[in-house]
Amino acid sequence: MEIRDAKEKDIEKINEIYNKAIKNLTVTFETDPLSLWEQTKWSKWSEKKCYKYKVDNSVYLDSKCRNKGIGKKLLEKLISKSQKR
Numbered sequence: 001m002e003i004r005d006a007k008e009k010d011i012e013k014i015n016e017i018y019n020k021a022i023k024n025l026t027v028t029f030e031t032d033p034l035s036l037w038e039q040t041k042w043s044k045w046s047e048k049k050c051y052k053y054k055v056d057n058s059v060y061l062d063s064k065c066r067n068k069g070i071g072k073k074l075l076e077k078l079i080s081k082s083q084k085r
Contacts, residue, residue, distance in 0.1 A: 001070070003077045015039040017060050027058070055082065 006014060019033040046054070059074045 001073070003074060011040055012036065013062075017062050020063070021060050027060075 015034060015036050018028070018039065022028050022030045022033055057075075057078055059071050059078070061071050061074075065071075
């Protein structure tokens with residue numbers, strides 16, 4: 001399995017996975033699906049300077065990828081990358 005940074009070509013699938021989570025799970029604070037445009041406009045968690053080095057992260061998986069250890073591997077990679085910055 002290749003783990004890489006998301007690319008622009010991935011946005012439609014990312015949006016599809018996230019919107020399914022909004023509709024079917026209780027893990028987001030969203031109540032309505034995001035349009036593709038809204039998804040591309042995600043920005044900093046907070047504009048306040050005290051949050052400059054803070055992040056909020058979540059890992060969402062397509063339903064057919066769950067319970068296979070993929071989420072754990074993605075989160076480990078995310079943590080590893082963040083420690084290098």
